[in-house]
Amino acid sequence: MAEFIAQQPLLAALLALAGLGLPFGALLGYAAVRFRTEGNPIVDQINGILPQTQCGQCGYPGCRPYAEAIAAGEAEINQCPPGGEAGIQALADLLDVEPLPLDAEHGEESERKVAYIREDECIGCTKCVQACPVDAILGAAKQMHTVIASECTGCDLCVEPCPVDCIDMLPAATGLGAWHWELPQLASRNVEIIATDANPKQAAA
CATH class of the missing domain: 3.30.70.20 (Alpha-Beta Plaits)
Known part of the structure; x- marks a missing residue:
């Protein structure tokens, strides 16, 4: 067997690579499981407060990157015009910090x-x-x-x-005025009124 492999240099090289790759792959797999880190829960909570407009007015390419920057202390909580004062207050309550006025450099709060x-x-x-x-x-x-x-x-x-x-x-x-419900369609115009729908005096008669 050894002589056969010696006569096949390409096969020998492949076997050598496989022999090196398997233990290293197993080691990397173990490390990935052993040292796995969960996502930062505070980032998820901050992101849940942000309006998810993905507008970029905060200076970041989306709400999630902005949430990560806030959690890392790299951004203030007042850079989101769509979230407005209510969003700033919610972030301040979550992070236990003082609320700040909306940073006008990033825009002004307006209706959706x-x-x-x-x-x-x-x-x-x-x-x-x-x-x-x-x-x-x-x-x-x-x-x-x-x-x-x-x-x-x-x-x-x-x-x-x-x-x-x-x-x-x-x-x-916004509001109930923007809601539309489908009205029930009657199968026929000739609808018979049952006793419970009629005038009580007529029903008694």
């Missing part, structure tokens, strides 16, 4: 908005689709685009790339 594409003016360039951080815009090249209002976070990152300026940021509908 939703992007609206004037579809008759859309040229189908897909630039807004590429800019949307939450995939809330539907559309293909040279086809009309539209916004999924329920998914839009109001980050307005789609507005600037639009070459024909056909995207408006409109106030998001």
Whole structure:
């Protein structure tokens, strides 16, 4: 067997690599399990307070990176305009620090908005689709685009790339007035009124 392997240098090299790789692989696997670290729970809690607009106004590429920066002491809690004063207060309570006024350098607090594409003016360039951080815009090249209002976070990152300026940021509908329920459809117009639905005096008669 040894003579056969000696006559096959390529096979000998492969066997040598396998012999070295197996123990090192086992060692790395053990180290990965033995020294595994769980995610920082405070980051998850901070991220849960942030509005998840992924707008980047805080100076970070998304809410999660901003949460990590806050947890690491690299960012203040007042850099998120969409979260506003309520968000700052919630972060201050969580971290047991004094609340700070919203940093105007990162923007101003405003009502939540939703992007609206004037579809008759859309040229189908897909630039807004590429800019949307939450995939809330539907559309293909040279086809009309539209916004999924329920998914839009109001980050307005789609507005600037639009070459024909056909995207408006409109106030998001809130409250019960924005809800719509389907009314029950009667099977027939000739509906018989049962005794319990009739006037009590008529029912008694």
